[in-house]
Amino acid sequence: MALLEIKDLHATVGDREILKGIDLTVEAGEVHAIMGPNGSGKSTLAQVLAGRELYAVTGGQVTYDGKDLLALTPEDRAREGIFLAFQYPVEIPGVSNMYFLKAALNTIRKHRNLPELDAMDFLDRIRQKMTAMNMDQALLNRPVNAGFSGGEKKRNEIFQMAVLEPRLAILDETDSGLDIDALKLVAAGVNAMRSADRAMIVVTHYQRLLSEIVPDYVHVLADGRIVKSGGKELALELEAGGYAALGIQDEAEAVGKR
Amino acid sequence: MTAVAEQIGQWLFEFTRQEPAEPWLQHLRERAFARFTELGFPTTRDEEWRFTNVAPIAREAFRKGHADKLLAAPSGIEELTREDLERHLGRYAGFEQNAFVALNTALLCCGVIALRVPRGVFTHPIEITYDVPVSVARDPNEPAPVSIHPRTLIVVAPGAQCTIVETYKGEGHYFTNAVTEIVAGDGAVIDHYKVERESPEAFHIATMQVALGRSANFTTHNISLGGALVRNDIGVTLSEGAEATVNGLYLVNGTQHVDNHTVIDHAKPHGTSHELYKGILDGHSSAVFNGRIIVRKDAQKTDSKQTNKNLVLSDDAVIDTKPELQIHADDVRCTHGATIGQLDAESLFYLQSRGIGKAQARSLLTQAFAQDIIDRIKIPELRNQLEKVLSEKFHERSNY
Numbered sequence: 001m002a003l004l005e006i007k008d009l010h011a012t013v014g015d016r017e018i019l020k021g022i023d024l025t026v027e028a029g030e031v032h033a034i035m036g037p038n039g040s041g042k043s044t045l046a047q048v049l050a051g052r053e054l055y056a057v058t059g060g061q062v063t064y065d066g067k068d069l070l071a072l073t074p075e076d077r078a079r080e081g082i083f084l085a086f087q088y089p090v091e092i093p094g095v096s097n098m099y100f101l102k103a104a105l106n107t108i109r110k111h112r113n114l115p116e117l118d119a120m121d122f123l124d125r126i127r128q129k130m131t132a133m134n135m136d137q138a139l140l141n142r143p144v145n146a147g148f149s150g151g152e153k154k155r156n157e158i159f160q161m162a163v164l165e166p167r168l169a170i171l172d173e174t175d176s177g178l179d180i181d182a183l184k185l186v187a188a189g190v191n192a193m194r195s196a197d198r199a200m201i202v203v204t205h206y207q208r209l210l211s212e213i214v215p216d217y218v219h220v221l222a223d224g225r226i227v228k229s230g231g232k233e234l235a236l237e238l239e240a241g242g243y244a245a246l247g248i249q250d251e252a253e254a255v256g257k258r
Numbered sequence: 259m260t261a262v263a264e265q266i267g268q269w270l271f272e273f274t275r276q277e278p279a280e281p282w283l284q285h286l287r288e289r290a291f292a293r294f295t296e297l298g299f300p301t302t303r304d305e306e307w308r309f310t311n312v313a314p315i316a317r318e319a320f321r322k323g324h325a326d327k328l329l330a331a332p333s334g335i336e337e338l339t340r341e342d343l344e345r346h347l348g349r350y351a352g353f354e355q356n357a358f359v360a361l362n363t364a365l366l367c368c369g370v371i372a373l374r375v376p377r378g379v380f381t382h383p384i385e386i387t388y389d390v391p392v393s394v395a396r397d398p399n400e401p402a403p404v405s406i407h408p409r410t411l412i413v414v415a416p417g418a419q420c421t422i423v424e425t426y427k428g429e430g431h432y433f434t435n436a437v438t439e440i441v442a443g444d445g446a447v448i449d450h451y452k453v454e455r456e457s458p459e460a461f462h463i464a465t466m467q468v469a470l471g472r473s474a475n476f477t478t479h480n481i482s483l484g485g486a487l488v489r490n491d492i493g494v495t496l497s498e499g500a501e502a503t504v505n506g507l508y509l510v511n512g513t514q515h516v517d518n519h520t521v522i523d524h525a526k527p528h529g530t531s532h533e534l535y536k537g538i539l540d541g542h543s544s545a546v547f548n549g550r551i552i553v554r555k556d557a558q559k560t561d562s563k564q565t566n567k568n569l570v571l572s573d574d575a576v577i578d579t580k581p582e583l584q585i586h587a588d589d590v591r592c593t594h595g596a597t598i599g600q601l602d603a604e605s606l607f608y609l610q611s612r613g614i615g616k617a618q619a620r621s622l623l624t625q626a627f628a629q630d631i632i633d634r635i636k637i638p639e640l641r642n643q644l645e646k647v648l649s650e651k652f653h654e655r656s657n658y
Contacts, residue, residue: 050611054603078613090608094626103622104612111613143626144608160612 010059020224036221081167187212290363320405390428416443510543539575
């Protein structure tokens with residue numbers, strides 16, 4: 001049984017249909033890249049899988065680990081092992097990073113019938129993971145993402161993923177806004193988490209992230225549908241010929257040409 | 259109208275049955291009572307009371323009672339001498355324009371807390387608690403509900419440093435009509451807190467007037483938690499180079515109503531004032547913030563900042579917020595801003611996406627909203643108490 005099975009998924013925001021029938025199967029251990037121009041629905045797909053209420057699912061099914069994913073609340077999805085690394089991590093002044101992450105880890109542990117961690121055990125567990133992401137310990141006492149640089153926010157997302165140990169990680173444009181050093185650091189963090197029982201969906205506009213996180217499959221999303229699927233070489237094709245080579249109009253590029 | 263007039267009769271009864279006081283005090287009382295009868299209780303036609311209807315207080319016949327007073331002061335704090343009392347009492351909180359202050363002054367008697375803080379650094383707070391326990395609120399021989407009229411006067415010597423905590427609390431239905439006057443000598447440093455946690459059925463009307471000497475530094479945190487109908491009037495007058503921080507936090511739910519009126523009066527040059535009021539409203543509650551900042555003609559180089567932020571958790575809560583800047587000097591910096599918002603949907607989703615339940619996420623974000631005020635409170639016990647109230651008052655049931 002596949003870890004994730006998406007069948008004919010439709011979703012709207014307001015009156016506008018964004019996902020127009022997505023089919024995708026992801027097995028444990030696989031890394032799938034979802035590429036596509038701006039406005040193709042990549043981020044919508046990521047957010048719908050995580051349970052964002054802004055989007056209304058109007059058709060189709062999503063089965064995760066044998067369960068009806070769409071029936072679960074966002075928090076239950078997280079407790080069941082889904083993790084979304086946000087394209088724009090949210091700043092939450094007044095809530096410390098440490099408090100937030102400990103609360104998150106403990107609810108997930110509770111759900112998995114594991115004992116909750118006290119502050120000391122928690123710190124022990126995360127220290128090494130912070131070092132791996134080159135994160136300053138002082139960030140723990142700062143409010144969640146508040147005043148973080150763009151790179152710090154993205155590293156914080158991957159750090160959270162390392163702490164929460166999801167079974168399905170969805171990375172939404174984790175590469176955007178990163179310089180190459182930061183990109184390599186983030187990619188190394190992601191690669192360290194690849195394992196036979198963990199799947200990843202990597203959403204990106206550009207190929208450069210996929211040189212660092214090499215996917216097993218690449219899907220091209222355009223106008224709410226997957227228009228082409230292939231192996232990792234598909235990403236390179238796109239890099240060479242652009243989305244236009246597949247007959248897809250890229251809004252960003254089109255605007256650029258005007 | 260007749261009903262209100264009759265209640266003035268009840269207050270007259272309470273006024274006249276007082277023991278006569280020393281001539282100076284008796285004279286003060288009489289002037290205040292005369293003014294009270296002229297003013298009558300304000301109505302919502304009065305601009306200062308537009309959003310706060312005190313008719314429930316005006317139409318009820320209250321008897322006069324006495325709160326249980328608890329005073330804990332570090333050694334070295336003295337009682338004011340009779341001469342100082344006469345010199346200062348009623349000089350700052352004027353009764354000419356405010357019927358409640360007039361009433362409080364008219365009913366002044368033996369119970370005034372009047373302290374002098376001599377030069378020196380007092381690290382332990384002066385704690386003043388006015389409590390209306392059931393034994394005070396209910397008297398089997400007197401069916402009328404009780405009113406208490408706490409009066410506090412603190413004169414802080416030049417260069418002295420102290421912390422003051424005023425607490426108002428009680429049980430059942432009663433009416434607190436409090437007046438506090440604080441006089442800060444030149445260079446005095448005062449950290450003041452007022453914690454209002456009256457009973458859910460209580461009326462609480464309070465005026466605090468603060469006079470700051472040259473280069474005095476005054477900080478107040480005005481915390482409103484309880485009461486059915488609450489009005490706080492805070493006035494601070496700054497001399498040259500004085501600094502005032504006037505912060506507030508109001509947490510209301512049910513049908514509570516809290517009105518905060520502040521007046522920061524920059525009378526002299528080089529004054530600095532910071533004002534941050536934050537409110538969290540739930541249920542059918544309502545709140546008012548009216549922040550007036552006056553910069554007099556002489557008060558050049560004034561630096562003043564005012565902020566009012568509101569978090570509205572329900573569709574039925576109402577907030578009226580109004581900054582009022584009256585600037586008569588030309589070389590000043592004054593800023594103000596007000597916001598009214600709900601819990602941020604994106605922040606909620608972010609927390610939920612990490613496994614934190616929706617109810618817990620809401621309560622985390624609610625607490626986070628008030629956190630910057632709580633962090634500014636320098637008394638740990640008070641900080642903890644507030645965090646507890648916050649999580650209890652706005653806690654929603656959840657499995658985990």
